Amino acid sequence: MASLYLTDKCFIGRRHPTTRILMLLTAFAPPMITHKLEVMAAVLTLYVIASFVSGAWRNLWRARWFIFLFLTITISLWSVFHKAGDAPYFQWGPISPSPGSVFYGLAMALRLICFLVAALIFLSATKVEDINYGLIKLGAPYRGAFALSLAFRLTPLFTESANQISTAQRMRGLDTSAGNIIQKTRRYIAILAPVLIAALRRANGLAVALEAKGFGMKQKRTSLMRYPLSAMDFLWPALMGGLIALTVLYVHFHDYFEGIAYRGF
Numbered sequence: 001m002a003s004l005y006l007t008d009k010c011f012i013g014r015r016h017p018t019t020r021i022l023m024l025l026t027a028f029a030p031p032m033i034t035h036k037l038e039v040m041a042a043v044l045t046l047y048v049i050a051s052f053v054s055g056a057w058r059n060l061w062r063a064r065w066f067i068f069l070f071l072t073i074t075i076s077l078w079s080v081f082h083k084a085g086d087a088p089y090f091q092w093g094p095i096s097p098s099p100g101s102v103f104y105g106l107a108m109a110l111r112l113i114c115f116l117v118a119a120l121i122f123l124s125a126t127k128v129e130d131i132n133y134g135l136i137k138l139g140a141p142y143r144g145a146f147a148l149s150l151a152f153r154l155t156p157l158f159t160e161s162a163n164q165i166s167t168a169q170r171m172r173g174l175d176t177s178a179g180n181i182i183q184k185t186r187r188y189i190a191i192l193a194p195v196l197i198a199a200l201r202r203a204n205g206l207a208v209a210l211e212a213k214g215f216g217m218k219q220k221r222t223s224l225m226r227y228p229l230s231a232m233d234f235l236w237p238a239l240m241g242g243l244i245a246l247t248v249l250y251v252h253f254h255d256y257f258e259g260i261a262y263r264g265f
Contacts, residue, residue: 004123010054013125017134019233020126026240027118030247031111036254037103039247040110046243047117056124060117067116071109078105128153133225142221150206158199165194 007013012020030043051057060067084100128149135145169191178184 004059004120005127006055006058006124008125008127008130010056010125012050012054012121014232015236016227016229016233017126017130018137019236020122020130021134021138022237023240024118024122026237026244027121028115029244031114033244033247034251035104035107035111036251037107037110039250040107040114043243043247044110044114044117047114047121051117051121051124054121054125056121059120059124063116063120067113070116071113074109074112075102075105078102078108123152129225133223133227136221136223146215154202157202158195161198161202162191162195165198166191169194 012023015023027047031040033039048057048060051060079097079101080095082101082104083096084098084104086098086100088096088098090096131152132145132149135148136142174187174190
């Protein structure tokens with residue numbers, strides 16, 4: 001989370017934390033409504049434009065190889081396992097990819113990439129403290145909101161600790177690139193064990209620190225942060241709701257006219 005946060009000076013970062021969380025949740029809705037390829041492409045295009053406007057494109061560029069790999073694997077799997085009912089390109093045992101299965105796999109891949117881009121935009125403009133504050137204002141239990149925000153905060157710390165331990169082990173002569181996959185896996189145990197021990201120590205120290213600061217007290221929690229609501233905080237969720245409505249209308253009328261055309265023939 002700390003490594004993904006860029007700035008809160010963009011049009012998303014200036015919104016109330018609850019507004020940002022609601023925008024993220026509603027951004028997940030249009031790709032979930034349908035699996036039509038044209039809808040996925042249009043929604044993804046809109047989200048990519050939003051990433052450039054908000055400055056989140058830098059995180060998107062950092063994840064480009066992961067997105068490419070994700071796209072390739074998703075299309076390949078759906079092309080193999082989804083049967084679209086049209087003529088396949090070739091037949092090799094149970095594997096018979098067809099144009100319909102390939103396009104369906106592309107639509108599923110674009111759907112998941114829409115989720116990823118929306119999440120990256122949110123994380124690029126939102127601090128950990130804002131997530132905790134927004135969840136509490138939405139009525140989430142304080143402990144649950146704190147645990148979720150703590151997971152975002154500790155993930156980069158554990159990653160940094162793992163990198164340091166890996167570098168230290170390599171300086172001591174550990175070569176994780178030599179040998180076959182079984183030998184490489186065994187060598188990685190020398191990295192995994194210290195990482196787990198360091199994580200347990202950090203978790204234990206954090207638990208002691210929270211208890212010492214009265215985290216388990218039942219009194220109502222207070223916050224030093226104050227975020228005033230503005231008219232834009234109501235406008236943006238309404239716009240996202242409009243996007244959901246447009247998606248539903250498109251799917252409904254597309255299926256309706258497609259059914260009429262089919263009955264006409």
